[in-house]
Amino acid sequence: MKRRQFLHAAGMVTASLGAALAGTGASRAQTAAEGAPGKAEPKPVVWRLVSDFPEALDTPRAGVEALANTLTAITDGAFTVNAASQPQKTQKQPASALDAVREGKAEIAYTSTAFYADRDPVFGVGGGMPFGPNARQFSAWLLDRGGLDLLNDAYRSHGVLALPGGNTGAITGGWFKQEIAGVEGLAGKRVGVTGTGAALLARFGALPQPIPPQDLAAALTAGRIDIAQWTGPHDDERLGLNKGAPFYYYPGWQGGLQFSFIIARDAWDALSAPHRAALTAAAARAHDTVQARYDALNAAAIRRLVALGTKLRPTPQAMMSQLYTANQALTAEIADTNPAFRTLSDSVKIFSTEAYLWWQVAEYTYDNFMIRVRAQD
Amino acid sequence: MKRRQFLHAAGMVTASLGAALAGTGASRAQTAAEGAPGKAEPKPVVWRLVSDFPEALDTPRAGVEALANTLTAITDGAFTVNAASQPQKTQKQPASALDAVREGKAEIAYTSTAFYADRDPVFGVGGGMPFGPNARQFSAWLLDRGGLDLLNDAYRSHGVLALPGGNTGAITGGWFKQEIAGVEGLAGKRVGVTGTGAALLARFGALPQPIPPQDLAAALTAGRIDIAQWTGPHDDERLGLNKGAPFYYYPGWQGGLQFSFIIARDAWDALSAPHRAALTAAAARAHDTVQARYDALNAAAIRRLVALGTKLRPTPQAMMSQLYTANQALTAEIADTNPAFRTLSDSVKIFSTEAYLWWQVAEYTYDNFMIRVRAQD
Numbered sequence: 001m002k003r004r005q006f007l008h009a010a011g012m013v014t015a016s017l018g019a020a021l022a023g024t025g026a027s028r029a030q031t032a033a034e035g036a037p038g039k040a041e042p043k044p045v046v047w048r049l050v051s052d053f054p055e056a057l058d059t060p061r062a063g064v065e066a067l068a069n070t071l072t073a074i075t076d077g078a079f080t081v082n083a084a085s086q087p088q089k090t091q092k093q094p095a096s097a098l099d100a101v102r103e104g105k106a107e108i109a110y111t112s113t114a115f116y117a118d119r120d121p122v123f124g125v126g127g128g129m130p131f132g133p134n135a136r137q138f139s140a141w142l143l144d145r146g147g148l149d150l151l152n153d154a155y156r157s158h159g160v161l162a163l164p165g166g167n168t169g170a171i172t173g174g175w176f177k178q179e180i181a182g183v184e185g186l187a188g189k190r191v192g193v194t195g196t197g198a199a200l201l202a203r204f205g206a207l208p209q210p211i212p213p214q215d216l217a218a219a220l221t222a223g224r225i226d227i228a229q230w231t232g233p234h235d236d237e238r239l240g241l242n243k244g245a246p247f248y249y250y251p252g253w254q255g256g257l258q259f260s261f262i263i264a265r266d267a268w269d270a271l272s273a274p275h276r277a278a279l280t281a282a283a284a285r286a287h288d289t290v291q292a293r294y295d296a297l298n299a300a301a302i303r304r305l306v307a308l309g310t311k312l313r314p315t316p317q318a319m320m321s322q323l324y325t326a327n328q329a330l331t332a333e334i335a336d337t338n339p340a341f342r343t344l345s346d347s348v349k350i351f352s353t354e355a356y357l358w359w360q361v362a363e364y365t366y367d368n369f370m371i372r373v374r375a376q377d
Numbered sequence: 378m379k380r381r382q383f384l385h386a387a388g389m390v391t392a393s394l395g396a397a398l399a400g401t402g403a404s405r406a407q408t409a410a411e412g413a414p415g416k417a418e419p420k421p422v423v424w425r426l427v428s429d430f431p432e433a434l435d436t437p438r439a440g441v442e443a444l445a446n447t448l449t450a451i452t453d454g455a456f457t458v459n460a461a462s463q464p465q466k467t468q469k470q471p472a473s474a475l476d477a478v479r480e481g482k483a484e485i486a487y488t489s490t491a492f493y494a495d496r497d498p499v500f501g502v503g504g505g506m507p508f509g510p511n512a513r514q515f516s517a518w519l520l521d522r523g524g525l526d527l528l529n530d531a532y533r534s535h536g537v538l539a540l541p542g543g544n545t546g547a548i549t550g551g552w553f554k555q556e557i558a559g560v561e562g563l564a565g566k567r568v569g570v571t572g573t574g575a576a577l578l579a580r581f582g583a584l585p586q587p588i589p590p591q592d593l594a595a596a597l598t599a600g601r602i603d604i605a606q607w608t609g610p611h612d613d614e615r616l617g618l619n620k621g622a623p624f625y626y627y628p629g630w631q632g633g634l635q636f637s638f639i640i641a642r643d644a645w646d647a648l649s650a651p652h653r654a655a656l657t658a659a660a661a662r663a664h665d666t667v668q669a670r671y672d673a674l675n676a677a678a679i680r681r682l683v684a685l686g687t688k689l690r691p692t693p694q695a696m697m698s699q700l701y702t703a704n705q706a707l708t709a710e711i712a713d714t715n716p717a718f719r720t721l722s723d724s725v726k727i728f729s730t731e732a733y734l735w736w737q738v739a740e741y742t743y744d745n746f747m748i749r750v751r752a753q754d
Contacts, residue, residue, distance in 0.1 A: 073654030074451055134744060136513060136546070140672035143665060169513070170743040232739060251743040277450030281658035284665050288520060295517035296728070299735035312738070320746050351673070353751050358676035360748045361689070362609060366547040366628040367511060367744075369697050371737045374730050 042078070045275060047107035047267065049081040050097040052115060054214035056238050059293045063166050063259060064110050066289040070282035079275045081108060094194040094212045098123075098262055102159055107267040110165060112259050114195035121334045122154040124196040125344040126162060128258040130327045133352040135167040135256035135291065137359070141351045150347060154340045161268060162260040163283035166290025169256050169298070173249030173315045174229030175220060175241045180249070183322045192216045192228040197254065203326045213239055220244025231257055233301035234294065242310050249315045253323050259290060419455070422652060424484035424644065426458040427474040429492060431591035433615050436670050440543050440636060441487050443666040447659035456652045458485060471571040471589045475500075475639055479536055484644040487542060489636050491572035498711045499531040501573040502721040503539060505635040507704045510729040512544040512633035512668065514736070518728045527724055531717045538645060539637040540660035543667025546633050546675070550626030550692045551606030552597060552618045557626075560699045569593045569605040574631065580703045590616055597621025608634055610678035611671065619687050626692045630700050636667060 049068070053060035068081050097109035098116050114127020128138055141147040142164050152161045174193070180186070187205030191198075198208035206227075211219050216228045217240035228241050229252070236242065261283050268276065306312060335342035426445070430437035445458045472492035477483045491504020505515060518524040519541050529538045551570070557563070564582030568575070575585035583604075588596050593605045594617035605618050606629070613619065638660050645653065683689060712719035 070654060070658050074651055074658055076651045131747070131750075134740070134747070136668065136672055139665065140669040140676075143669035144673035170739040172739050233735070251739040251746065255743055255747070274451055274453045277447060278655075278658075281447050281451055281655075281662050284661040285658050288516065288661050288664060291513065292517040292520035295513055295732065296521035298739075299728075299731040302735045302738055303731070314742070317746070321750065324746075324750055351676075352747075354676040354680070355672065356744075356747050356751045358610070358679045359744060361679055362547040362549050362628040363511070364741075364744055364748060365691070366632055367733075367736060367741055369628065369694070369701075370508070370511070370632070370729075370733050371741060373508075373698065373701055374733045 044077060045079045045271070047079075047081045048105070049083040049108045049110060050100045050106040051083065051109065052095040052097040052111040054212070054239075056214060057235055058238065059168075059235060059290060059297065060110065060166070060259065062293050063286040063290040066286040067110075067165070067261065067282045070285045071278055074278050074282070075275065079271075079278060094210050098160070101262055101264050104264070107264050109262040110259065111262060112195065112257050113162065113262065114257060117196045117199070120158065121338055121341045122151070122344055125341065125348060126151045126155075126258065126260060127195060128167070128254055128256050129331075129345070129348060130196055130200050130253045131324050132255050132348055133355055134359075135169045135258075137352060137355040138167065138256060138258055138348075139164065139287075140355065141348060145347070145351050147344075147347065147351075150344055154344060155262075156265070159265050160262050161265055162262055163280060164258065164287045165261045165283055166259040166287050166294075167256040168231040168235070168259075168294050169291070171229075171231050171252040171254050171257055172233070172236070173252045174227055175236065175245035176247040176249060176313075177220070177223075177226050177245045179247055179313065180316075180319075182316050182319045189227055190225040192219055192225045195257070197229065197252075200253070200323060200327050200330060203330065204322075217241050217244050232294065232298050233305050234297035237301050237305060242305055242308065246309065246311050247313050248305065248310050249313050251315060251320075253315075253320065253327070261286070421454060422456045422648070424456075424458045425482070426460040426485045426487060427477045427483040428460065428486065429472040429474040429488040431589070431616075433591060434612055435615065436545075436612060436667060436674065437487060437543070437636065439670050440663040440667040443663040444487075444542070444638065444659045447662045448655055451655050451658070452652065456648075456655060471587050475537070478639055478641050481641070484641050486639040487636065488639060489572065489634050490539065490639065491634060494573045494576070497535065498715055498718045499528070499721055502718065502725060503528045503532075503635065503637060504572060505544070505631055505633050506708075506722070506725060507573055507577050507630045508701050509632050509725055510732055511736075512546045512635075514729060514732040515544065515633060515635055515725075516541065516664075517732065518725060522724070522728050524721075524724065524728075527721055531721060532639075533642070536642050537639050538642055539639055540657060541635065542638045542660055542663045543636040543671075544633040544664075545608040545612070545636075545671050546668070548606075548608050548629040548631050548634055549610070549613070550629040551604055552613065552622035553624040553626060553690075554597070554600075554603050554622045556624055556690065557693075557696075559693050559696045566603040567601070569596055569602040572634070574606060574629075577630070577700060577704050577707060580707065581699075594618050594621050609671065609675050610682050611674035614678050614682060619682055619685060623686065623688050624690050625682065625687050626690050628692060628697075630692075630697065630704070638663070 049064065051064060064083050068083055072080050095111060095115035097111045100106045101109045112127045113123040117124030132138065133141060155161055183204045186201055190207045190209050191201055192209050192211040193201065194210065202208055209225055213230055216230065219225045220228045220241060221244040228244065230236050230239060230241065331345055335345060426441065428441060441460050445460055449457050472488060474486035474488045475493050478486045489504045490500040494501030509515065510518060532538055560581045563578055567584045567586050568578055569586050569588040570578065571587065579585055586602055590607055593607065596602045597605045597618060598621040605621065607613050607616060607618065708722055712722060
């Protein structure tokens with residue numbers, strides 16, 4: 001579907017749902033029923049969707065649109081989501097969409113569970129984990145190695161379940177006001193970072209600051225933080241992070257930030273089987289849409305950022321190794337007191353080791369050849 | 378959804394559809410209508426699905442199951458596919474499913490259009506192309522760079538359109554009876570290979586043989602061919618190729634073999650808008666399922682193959698470079714006489730160059746670190 005059609009359809013959804021929620025107008029399905037006497041259509045299901053991503057980020061917005069438009073189209077308007085509510089606009093905390101679902105204020109949230117690792121470390125696993133598998137491997141673990149079932153077992157006590165909703169791909173190390181020679185340079189630095197990476201950096205004396213993504217650029221520019229981390233060149237450029245710091249480190253220490261649709265279990269259980277299947281398939285469309293969008297737009301953005309003066313710097317390998325070792329220790333400590341986390345993190349790690357063994361055979365060597373030969377063209 | 382549920386649901390689909398096709402039984406939707414007097418349900422839509430993949434390959438079979446089960450579930454049985462017909466069982470040619478759709482014998486085919494590059498080179502582009510982008514980048518081109526729209530414009534003259542249905546990931550160079558030092562070793566060799574790679578190898582004097590995948594192992598064992606190429610360790614082991622030759626070369630010269638659902642345009646046009654959306658979303662599920670399955674199962678298979686005695690050999694870098702140069706020449710020659718092919722291949726190449734420029738920043742360097750550190754664990 002073309003982008004313009006997406007946006008047009010999304011506009012229609014919002015308008016009709018606004019009326020339906022306010023109780024002032026008939027939905028499309030109700031109108032159809034009125035037009036066909038004797039045929040009693042069931043009342044349309046309308047879900048409230050909240051998102052932790054700011055409006056400026058068109059990549060996650062495309063994920064919401066893909067879900068909303070697909071769901072509306074395949075159910076002919078019988079099951080829709082209303083994405084009007086964006087909790088982060090009025091809140092100072094970086095993420096609150098999961099809480100809105102748990103408190104019954106919305107049926108579905110679009111977020112990365114990584115943002116909720118401080119509530120329960122199992123959420124960190126679902127967000128991709130530092131030094132976890134890359135994006136394609138994480139999808140393989142979720143969909144083919146029972147990872148999604150394991151996660152949803154763990155999320156049950158929180159009253160929610162997840163459907164995969166896209167991945168950023170390997171993230172960058174972020175924006176630094178000053179160059180850094182190694183982990184020593186993190187001590188005392190204020191870092192705008194949300195999620196599982198915050199605890200890891202704190203091990204080296206960094207001071208993580210809970211700042212919503214849309215406020216990172218201002219904090220960086222004003223000197224309230226020294227380092228800002230989000231995902232990669234396209235998002236980061238949209239947030240204006242390049243205007244706040246010149247040094248951009250690569251790679252980061254996560255193979256991808258996994259996005260999810262988080263659903264209230266009671267709302268899920270109340271759905272008909274066809275609506276559950278429709279929601280799952282619509283989430284798959286969103287999963288593909290978001291990954292494709294990051295892979296397409298990051299490629300264009302990195303070239304632009306360098307042209308605008310961003311100074312790309314490789315993350316020192318010794319720093320990567322020290323972060324890796326610290327992350328192993330951190331993971332082991334959490335696993336010692338949290339059996340659900342242990343089950344999940346062991347499962348990811350076992351698969352990741354196997355997956356990377358294969359990766360280095362065909363996939364990595366093909367990429368290696370292509371990177372070299374493209375550079376020569 | 379768990380694998381057992383998939384298979385169970387697929388069995389139910391086949392049974393009820395068999396009866397529907399034979400005109401002997403009522404479909405689920407019809408039964409529902411009879412149970413609700415006064416409510417006239419529309420007749421269910423039943424499509425015939427043909428596949429070019431043999432039964433032995435559980436990866437593409439999982440793609441068909443994901444499509445069929447998702448479609449049945451979200452339409453509550455109002456739109457189903459009958460996957461009983463497998464044309465390759467009775468035909469000697471490697472691929473014929475596209476022809477079945479064009480001849481009106483089926484509404485939908487599951488295949489890789491690469492197998493039809495000899496009919497029209499534009500089909501070769503849709504299958505992934507030698508030295509094309511890797512699987513994630515190809516998805517990005519299809520879904521975010523207008524690639525799928527471009528392909529479907531080109532396929533219009535053939536009366537079909539495509540939906541993406543999975544990707545193998547970077548393929549291997551295949552199974553060789555004897556070691557090879559470079560492209561010189563290809564001269565006079567009989568190669569069991571289907572698709573765009575055949576014309577490329579023929580440039581170096583190789584003799585491509587059109588052999589269906591399920592017959593490759595017997596041909597290799599009996600010495601009727603010297604080299605056999607299919608996709609990667611899991612499929613290749615299922616086909617028994619490792620029993621026919623000891624040397625397994627990596628990487629191959631394609632970033633992934635793209636699978637597609639090929640749909641008759643007249644059948645597509647006759648669908649309701651919700652059914653078109655349902656089919657598109659079901660294909661997205663299949664796309665994710667197949668990629669995840671290859672990424673999970675190849676990882677396990679490569680370890681097993683090496684334990685069974687397979688001798689992994691790196692494809693000589695000079696051979697890769699010579700194949701690359703020959704492929705550029707071949708592509709330029711086709712483009713000179715085929716404007717539709719030129720439009721497509723230029724679009725892929727422009728994006729691929731940009732995508733690999735970004736890839737070498739975060740994604741490749743992250744994989745590089747993970748491969749090294751995992752090997753040390």
